[in-house]
Amino acid sequence: MTLVLPSELVVDRFLPTVRAMLATQLAERGMTQQEIAANLGVTQAAVSKYISGANGGDDRFRDDPETIATVDRIADGLASGQMDGYDALAELLSLVRTLEDRGPICELHEEEMPELQGLGCDLCVRGFDPDVRAERDVLATVRTAARTLASTPGMAALVPNVGTNIGMALPEARDETDVAAIPGRIYAMSGRIEIPANPEFGASKHVATAVLAAQDTDPDVRGALNIATDDDLLGAAEALGYEPLEFDAEYEDRGTHLRERFAERGAVPRVAYHCGAFGIEPTTFVFGETAEDAVTVLGELVDEAMDGR
Structure with a gap:
């Protein structure tokens, strides 16, 4: 892994661009190149290059609205004498913080360090925080689990028409925004599994409802995935000793219904299913301590089902 600090990108990419933008704006407001150089802390030769467009940045x-607005404010302030270097620096530091919060600096950082992509990184904004680390771990686990799911033999045949998803909750999750899943669901296309995006928190109410019900019953169960109900897989679950739990497809408050069914069982089952109803596809949930664990259980079910044929 190549370690790149956001501050390096600020120096190498952001600062030259803003200096070029400011030089142009100040020149348009009637400042001489020498005056511009004094304000920006660069040489007159550098200002000449900025104004000519030689240092494009x-x-x-250049296209970011926040950057454009800030440069305009600083240019107006410096040209009119209403702003000094301290004021301009304060404006720029505020802009940098804004651009680090899921803005262009953040985008560039993820490009320079691909390991950050899909992790919802906000280290620049919040600093090191155990809660942030927990969120990163959950997102990384769901991403790995989704890829494993896509490579599971025969998975395409198990994806419902409405798609499937895989989710994992943070410890002590309170609502669906604390459950990470794949936005837009996972679909089967031409026999292949398509994962449309990296996981995000709050991306799936359907899976989150099941995960939250499971976690309320057993805090150690934080992962789940949904597939189409399949008799061979249910038979495989019984053969492996998982005792599938049936629940009502038409129950209005599914979360409450699942909690009641889990309480009746006295535990969260590895496999819970319904056989569908009018307008409702038959669905099976596979639960695990993590999203990866749920995929592992599904793999066991698929292997057992194939061996039994």
Whole structure:
């Protein structure tokens, strides 16, 4: 892994762009190149290059509305004498913090460090925080689990028409925003599994409802996935000793219904299913301590079902 600090990107990509933008704006407001150089802390030769467009900078910043607005404010302030270097620096530091919060600097950082992609990284904004680490771990686990799911033999045949999903809750999750899943669900296309995006929190109410019900019953159970109900898989679950639990497809408050069924069982089952109803596809949930654990259980069910044929 290549370690790249966001501050490096600020120096190498952001600062030259903003200086070029400011030089142009100040020149348009009637400042001489020498005056511009004094304000920006660069040489007159550098200002000449900025104004001529020789140092074009990064279009991500040039086109960013926050950057454009800040440069305009600083240019107006410096040209009118209503703003000094301290004021301009304060404006720029505020802008940098904004651009680090899921803005262009954050985008560039993820490009330079691909390991950050899909983790919802906000280290620049919040600093090191155990809660942030927990969120990163959950997102990484769901991402790995989704890829494993996609490579599970015969998985395409198990994806319902409405798609499937896989989710995992944070410890002590309170609602669906504390459950990470794949936005837009996972679909089967031409016999292949398509994962449309990296996981996000609050991306699936359907799976989150099941995960939250499971976690309320057993805090150690934080992962789940949904597939189409399949008799061979249910038979495989019985053969493996998982005792599938049936629940009502038409129950209005599914979360409450699942909690009641789990309480009746006295535990969260590895496999819970319904056989569908009018307008409702038959669905099976596979539960695990983590999202990866749920995929592992599904793999066991698929292997057992194939051996039994």
